[in-house]
Amino acid sequence: MRSLCKSYDEGRIEALRGVDLCIAEGEYLAITGASGSGKSTLLQLLGGLDIPTSGEVLFQNAALGAAVGLDAYRAHKVGFIFQAFYLLPTLRAIENVQVPMLAVSESARNRAERAEGLLCEMGLKDRLNQYPNELSAGERQRVAIARALANDPAILLADEPTGNLDSVNSARIMEMLIGIHQRRGMTLVVVTHENEIANAAPRHIRIRDGRIAS
Amino acid sequence: MASQLSFAGFAWKNLWRRRLRTLLTLCGIAMAIGAFVALVGFSRAFEHEWLRMYESSGTDLAIVEKTFLNTSLEESVGPKLNALPVVAQARPMVFNLIDLTPEINALVYGWQADSYELDSLVITSGRRFRDGQPEILLGEILAGNLNKKAGDTLEIQGSTFTVVGIDHGGSALEAGAVIMPLDQLQRLSSLEGKVTAFHVRLRPAPAGEAQDHYLKRAQAQIENALPGLHAIPAAERASNNQIVLLAHAAAWGTSSIALLMGILGIANTMAMSVFERTREIGILRALGWKRSSVMLLIQTEAVVLGLAGGFLGLGVGWGTLRLLAALPQTASIVSASVSPLHLLQALGIAIVSGLVAGAIPAWRGAHLSPVEALRHD
Numbered sequence: 001m002r003s004l005c006k007s008y009d010e011g012r013i014e015a016l017r018g019v020d021l022c023i024a025e026g027e028y029l030a031i032t033g034a035s036g037s038g039k040s041t042l043l044q045l046l047g048g049l050d051i052p053t054s055g056e057v058l059f060q061n062a063a064l065g066a067a068v069g070l071d072a073y074r075a076h077k078v079g080f081i082f083q084a085f086y087l088l089p090t091l092r093a094i095e096n097v098q099v100p101m102l103a104v105s106e107s108a109r110n111r112a113e114r115a116e117g118l119l120c121e122m123g124l125k126d127r128l129n130q131y132p133n134e135l136s137a138g139e140r141q142r143v144a145i146a147r148a149l150a151n152d153p154a155i156l157l158a159d160e161p162t163g164n165l166d167s168v169n170s171a172r173i174m175e176m177l178i179g180i181h182q183r184r185g186m187t188l189v190v191v192t193h194e195n196e197i198a199n200a201a202p203r204h205i206r207i208r209d210g211r212i213a214s
Numbered sequence: 215m216a217s218q219l220s221f222a223g224f225a226w227k228n229l230w231r232r233r234l235r236t237l238l239t240l241c242g243i244a245m246a247i248g249a250f251v252a253l254v255g256f257s258r259a260f261e262h263e264w265l266r267m268y269e270s271s272g273t274d275l276a277i278v279e280k281t282f283l284n285t286s287l288e289e290s291v292g293p294k295l296n297a298l299p300v301v302a303q304a305r306p307m308v309f310n311l312i313d314l315t316p317e318i319n320a321l322v323y324g325w326q327a328d329s330y331e332l333d334s335l336v337i338t339s340g341r342r343f344r345d346g347q348p349e350i351l352l353g354e355i356l357a358g359n360l361n362k363k364a365g366d367t368l369e370i371q372g373s374t375f376t377v378v379g380i381d382h383g384g385s386a387l388e389a390g391a392v393i394m395p396l397d398q399l400q401r402l403s404s405l406e407g408k409v410t411a412f413h414v415r416l417r418p419a420p421a422g423e424a425q426d427h428y429l430k431r432a433q434a435q436i437e438n439a440l441p442g443l444h445a446i447p448a449a450e451r452a453s454n455n456q457i458v459l460l461a462h463a464a465a466w467g468t469s470s471i472a473l474l475m476g477i478l479g480i481a482n483t484m485a486m487s488v489f490e491r492t493r494e495i496g497i498l499r500a501l502g503w504k505r506s507s508v509m510l511l512i513q514t515e516a517v518v519l520g521l522a523g524g525f526l527g528l529g530v531g532w533g534t535l536r537l538l539a540a541l542p543q544t545a546s547i548v549s550a551s552v553s554p555l556h557l558l559q560a561l562g563i564a565i566v567s568g569l570v571a572g573a574i575p576a577w578r579g580a581h582l583s584p585v586e587a588l589r590h591d
Contacts, residue, residue, distance in 0.1 A: 075502025112216035
């Protein structure tokens with residue numbers, strides 16, 4: 001990220017004020033900061049969900065939005081994990097995992113088989129056909145992780161992935177994420193409030209008032 | 215076997231989450247398509263029956279004063295027409311629509327007893343009428359609706375007529391009609407000495423002359439010999455007369471209003487759906503869905519609604535036509551048959567209705583900012 005600024009409300013609110021950050025391929029990075037510090041905005045820009053007011057996000061030296069299309073970047077390079085899971089309520093667990101694959105061309109059979117494999121990897125072999133409201137919070141987050149992995153992304157972005165979980169499930173989810181990062185060599189960026197999680201990461205940055213404080 | 219998610223399946227699940235709203239919307243578009251199938255089908259069947267009537271009697275041309283039905287011309291024109299070399303027979307006719315009972319009205323034709331048009335009718339009981347006599351033939355559907363048989367009497371506009379025969383014609387317009395001597399209908403219609411039209415059967419085309427060319431030549435010859443009159447080919451007369459045009463206009467007008475209501479129903483459903491699913495659309499965008507994919511999903515939902523409503527509407531329309539064909543008030547002019555082309559047209563309209571109705575909600579959904587959409591409660 002190069003001189004990244006993001007402001008809202010015609011410049012009255014400055015969420016990010018000139019952030020420079022380089023994340024290596026395969027790195028595990030934790031980002032912390034108070035509410036409103038700009039950490040989620042940073043994650044959104046990193047994930048191509050939004051565009052910066054100024055500055056640029058580079059992926060493998062190519063600028064997002066210019067050299068790399070944001071839709072294609074989100075579909076193929078990034079997997080998102082959200083605090084509130086954001087599973088689609090009308091779809092079964094296995095169907096939720098197939099949703100990102102609908103954005104890329106793949107046969108229905110391949111999609112279903114891949115989704116089943118990912119859910120089995122998440123320990124949800126017996127929960128494939130459950131709807132989100134039939135799953136526990138921890139199970140829902142595991143479905144969301146499987147969904148994030150659906151298109152085999154290079155980067156996993158997790159925004160408060162344990163924010164809605166108890167300590168046992170939190171530990172299990174973080175264990176899973178770190179395991180995926182290590183096994184697959186994926187870049188993992190976790191935004192969190194929890195110092196314990198942040199301190200366990202090899203690299204940890206703090207955001208304060210839209211800038212990297214440390 | 216792992217459950218496979220298809221694009222269409224996803225669209226259907228989105229619709230089915232609000233079952234009542236979806237079903238009500240389906241009912242709305244089904245009624246609209248049903249109205250189209252029934253009304254436009256009715257008007258087309260009417261036109262078709264008109265053509266069948268001309269074809270079964272062998273009429274090639276209709277001679278009228280104007281191109282509309284509410285026209286009259288002098289009966290004395292007949293000998294001049296019959297004297298033309300191309301004309302085999304020219305027969306005067308009067309046409310009217312008369313209330314027979316408070317519930318039943320019927321088409322009434324006035325023909326001469328020796329008209330070639332009577333030759334195409336099969337008299338299933340009784341005999342033909344005689345000129346100058348208060349006698350009538352009843353089409354078999356009308357006779358059934360009136361519960362009349364040969365030998366019975368029927369009062370028409372204060373005059374008593376004897377039913378001398380029951381006929382089976384080549385068209386529903388005859389099967390549900392009264393046919394009486396020309397002079398009798400002229401008297402009932404206060405058209406003494408006047409006729410609605412002359413129906414002309416041409417002599418066979420000379421060897422080597424194409425039928426179309428011969429028909430045009432005959433038209434020109436008649437119109438030159440009788441200035442002020444129009445010679446109209448039977449097929450054109452069937453599709454381009456005032457009653458058929460009015461039926462078409464009324465059918466399309468009413469159907470269009472119903473379709474507009476149906477489209478608004480789908481649009482409302484899709485707009486509500488997009489609003490309720492704002493966050494979900496944000497999720498799809500975050501998961502890499504392109505704007506075009508989101509638009510396609512919403513448009514697919516709208517088209518599925520339109521198409522499902524269309525299929526329901528085909529049933530509604532066909533049922534309505536069958537009902538109209540069975541009712542005594544309308545049986546004489548309605549045929550229950552619907553052409554496959556008409557059904558395909560109805561389904562096409564249903565699909566286009568879905569596309570039109572879904573366009574704005576789809577555009578709006580696709581252009582939501584992913585970040586704003588994810589924040590939506």
